[in-house]
Amino acid sequence: MRSFDRSNYVQDRLHELVPGGAHTYARGADQYPEFMAPVLVRGNGCHVWDCDGNEYVEYGMGLRSVTLGHGYAPVVAAVSRTIADGVNFSRPTELEMLAAEDFLSLVPGADMVKFAKNGSDATTAAVRLARAATGRETVAICDQPFFSVDDWFIGTTAMNAGIPASPPTVRFPYNDLDSLAAVLDSHSVACVVMEAGTATAEPAPGYLAGVRALCDRYGALLVFDEMITGFRWSAGGAQAVYGVTPDLSCWGKAMGNGFPISALAGRREFMELGGLRTERDRVFLLSTTHGPETGSLAAFRAVVRAYAESDPVGRMERAGRRLADGVNAIAAELGIAGHLRVLGRPSCLIFATRDAEGLPSQPFRTLFLQELLERGVLGQSFVTSAAHTDAAIDHTVEACRSAAEIYRRAVEQGSVEGLLRGRPVAPALRARAAPRYIAPAPQPF
Structure with missing residues (x-):
């Protein structure tokens, strides 16, 4: 099992300092399995690393804000040149x-x-x-x-x-x-x-x-x-x-x-x-x-050039179709196509998680997220970028195969009991927070 010790410490400190522990509700720890919400330190292309040293193929890509990949060199270079003359x-x-x-x-x-x-x-x-x-x-x-x-x-x-x-x-x-x-x-x-x-x-x-x-x-x-x-x-x-x-x-x-x-x-x-x-x-x-401010305008102009000179949308869509076809074939092979499915526009995919009765389920969603995180895949969705390579998609499909096998066990037994290690995720927009978890005093690293 992966260690999330440092991420859990930082997340606990964030709750003390920032309402909700994040600056966007969709980034909140309640959107991830309990004690498995990675706190990130860097990214490159479609890969990110957390403060525990874990590496992931990332989906969602900055809440859909990154289409060219993290640290995309032409954008970074354009921003660097521009802000050197003032912001x-x-x-x-x-x-x-x-x-x-x-x-x-x-x-x-x-x-x-x-x-x-x-x-x-x-x-x-x-x-x-x-x-x-x-x-x-x-x-x-x-x-x-x-x-x-x-x-x-x-x-x-x-x-x-x-x-x-x-x-x-x-x-x-x-x-x-x-x-x-x-x-x-x-x-x-x-x-x-x-x-x-x-x-x-x-x-x-x-x-x-x-x-x-x-x-x-x-x-x-x-x-x-x-x-x-x-x-x-x-x-x-x-x-x-x-x-x-x-x-x-x-x-x-x-x-x-x-x-x-x-x-x-x-x-x-x-x-x-x-x-x-x-x-x-x-x-x-x-x-x-x-x-x-000049940095973001320079970034925008570099994005425009990238779209004029290449085909980022086409690459996102090709990666998305390959991913959806792979995961859906696995779900069909395992007999759970009615419970786990990747759907949507290829450049903006989501996954639907349904329980043993075929109803949308947050506990089953959490189980799927939990198993993907353990296998180096991070994402509340399967939203791709132009930086998602065949190797990254292959890794994700294999991670989904292992996760789907555990998901099938939950479907067969009728619940996630004994398989899910913490509380389920919850809708980001809701009136009340979950009962507060009182964590042990965090130890600095």
Whole structure:
């Protein structure tokens, strides 16, 4: 068995210093098997190492923010060259113009772009802009996992403490035009916010065109969240793949191959409401000290060059198809295809874990994660990068074979009892934390 002693010590200290023990809920220790949450110290390509010296093939890749691989040399070199001449100034830099030109060349449906640091900055700016443009307040959001840390979205989740009651937000299911039409007909909606496609749901024929037409009919702005789909579906995002142009789009994650950068892009008539060339009341759109810092803009431009000169999406998809085919064949061979399955878009795979009754199961998910960690595979998903080599995929498939054999034992006995060594993982967005574990006094190393 692998040792996680140092990781457990550091994680315990983090809980004393940082609420939740991590700066992103999805990175929390509660998302991993108990006492098996590696604390990382470095990465290279698709491999990472923890502070106990354990090596892993990593999936998820920085919550989908890394598509070219950890420490990708051209990005690191571009950032190093640029920041040697300064990082932040009191006036715009030429780099801001060049980065904006690069971005808009990839997203031809957008006329203007503004850079920021967090995805929530961009989505909330889009909502504010839509409200100002339409004079309406209600936001219609698709039933998809996550859009923002701000009140208009988080107020609709289980983690709504500290948020005023009844945020003016309504929901509608994906791939259901009638439900969206009913929402637009019964509410005065400023904007429709959605991902054009997800890892596990492609738009039905005509669906996105129908959404576009409904927004036009009811005077609501269409906002595409391209945080995940941008640079993973294509360099131009899902809108380029599906051929439907939104009024506004929000970007982040893989734009900088892990460097902190996000963007709000859209039609000039709306974006200018946050500028200096409007006769209407101005929108306080995005005004951030660190939005235009040079390091992340240089990283973004290097990412654009990598996508122009090679085919990262193609490499991600090839690796993903190879992985999904391998693992699903093993599950079928072991007779557990109805309980363990890899699914989704090849560049954005997830694994579904079901119990002996065929129901989605966190304990069974935890067992699978536990066995993968023991075999050098780290990931809450099977999201690949362009750096995932055949050797890395082969290692993962073999790890999955061993893990699936133990998984089959759990299915056959009807539970994970005697196989899972700690508590199950839990949903990241939930109202209450698990009962607090009182650890022994940590010993410094």
